[in-house]
Amino acid sequence: METRMDVAQERSQALARLPRLGFGGAAVGNLYAAVSDVDARAVIDAALAAGIRYFDTAPHYGFGLSETRHGQALSGREVMISTKVGRILEPIASPARERHGFVDAAPLEPVFDYSYDGVMRSFEASLRRLQRDRVDILLAHDLGRLTHGEAHPGHMRAFLDGGYKAMRELKDAGLVGAIGLGVNEQAVCDEALDHADLDVFLLAGRYTLLEQTALDGFLPRCERRGVKIIVGGPFNSGALVETPGGGPIHYNYAPADAGIVARVERLRAVCAAHGAPLAAAALQFPLAHPAAACVIPGMASPAQVADAVAWTQTPVPEALWSDLRAEGLLHPAAPTPVARAAA
Template identity: 45%
Template sequence: METKKLGKTNLDLTKIGFGASGFGNLYREISTRQSCAALDKIWDVGCRYFDVAPHYGAGLAERRLGLSLHKYNRDDYILSTKVGRILHPRHEQGVQMPNDFPNEAPFNRHYDYSYSGVMRSFEDSCQRLGTNRIDILLMHDIGSYTHGDQHNKQFKIAMDGGYKAMDELRSQGLVTAIGIGCNEHDVLKEAMPHTDFDCFMLAGRYTLLNQTADDGFLDECAKKNISIILAGVFNSGILASGPKVGSYYDYAPASDEIIAKVQRIYQVCEKHNVDPIAAAIQFPFRHKAITSVMLNAMKEHHLESNLKGITATIPQEFWNEIDTLTHL
């Protein structure tokens, strides 16, 4: 699979990365056997970049990803995980987030962007993943989207403490690249003047449906050689499921306005005989700041469809017409 250099580092990321949130039972429970089979399938098509986080299944996804990758040579793939949440053994009945991660691991999450919190999170992740190094370490979910009126407080802790820890880990060679992974780009713009990050993982903000990050931010990243790893290309599913009632956008039921926008996109796809899934996967690469696109399909037919979308041929006429659809 085609690769691209990550920022100023020596890491080469495959065009498509695999997001292992599903390994933590995101929205539906799967078995460890299923997670291993999914990874083998994505490996067989050439994907060599895998992303996870302690948040996914309260550590379950990291454990399963480490197990799935154990048989492969550690030098043959790129691994990223995230810091910002510490896991503590849960003594209450049930699990912390049963609706998002059914039958997740029995741990409670606590935000901790401090120096010591990031160091502990890094070490804990290495143990769960069964590795002595992390290629890309991302600060997870800072910003108002997650923290609301606590953003300023958490951001200061992250910049004063957490970033220092990440920079030290990079200097020591325990981490090759550092960055931020979140659902909003305003906080990335806020962090850029104070940091020397290599990359950002941004979910759902430069897609067929939502191009809010294309406000000069992506151009600035390209200028500074900060790579963008794009997640959420289907905007919580609606670009894959189509313009129908009950579809989700940005983790919530889609509004009539969003459904209408997706309808317009689907009409252009039909006109040019383009698979909407392929268009959604390939769209982000039209900007030079985008290094890799993350996919996280777990069901076999979804995975097959995603993999076909990577190599599908899309005519320039289609992109030209998509560009005329303003204010998507």
């Protein structure tokens, strides 16, 4: 009989190759702005040239566009890829130029489907677009009450009764290395752990320099279960990287309220006092937690790739973390990075 230790070791092997820094692929699916095929290829090529070897995408990103562009750019490359299930792309006529935040995307409409057949159909279509016969990580996308409201219990039942079984079968067949959820909501991860044996969560925006309530039970639970976290949205939709005075600060995909703006400015002031970019502290902070395996900021240009790589390598003095904690800007239980000397 398989033991808890066996499961933990299997997860460790499947996710052991995850690097500290990965590539968030929504932007090359035309999130908020159209990106040409040439420019999308340039971003992915820049990531490869910078040594990035993990790329996250999804059918939802441009309704197949991000996966297609990843497939073209990464064909034959030895990289890790994660994609997602939970939506079926259905053809539509005369689509609006912008839909669900994506501009000039494919003429397809995403329809939620967490059933066994829906997951299998979605996965097969993803493999075709990605030009691969397997993926390293498969994630059920956007489950959660904040996303689905009163429809959430039905979607969760469909996932647990069908989609989860499909994902397990794909993993057992060697077509997927690890399975989990890709979500913006911490609560649904806890709910899923009550019923399913998952390897990893791609959790966007919920464990960052700005927001650390995940330490109140959830991250310790993941650590005990051997479940890894891929940290998505490390800048909280831009709040921790946007330039002051350059327009409204964004948080959770919308203009931030006064409380968030004030907290960001306090974080920025402490970082400035230590001569460290706020963005560098934001990228490095979550990786100090033992459950965190990787951080994946969105990258829309070669310059953003270069910035992300530089920020992960920028020395951040230990006194900065101490001052953040003294200012009440870090959770008392938050692990902090060990300072690295400048090269």
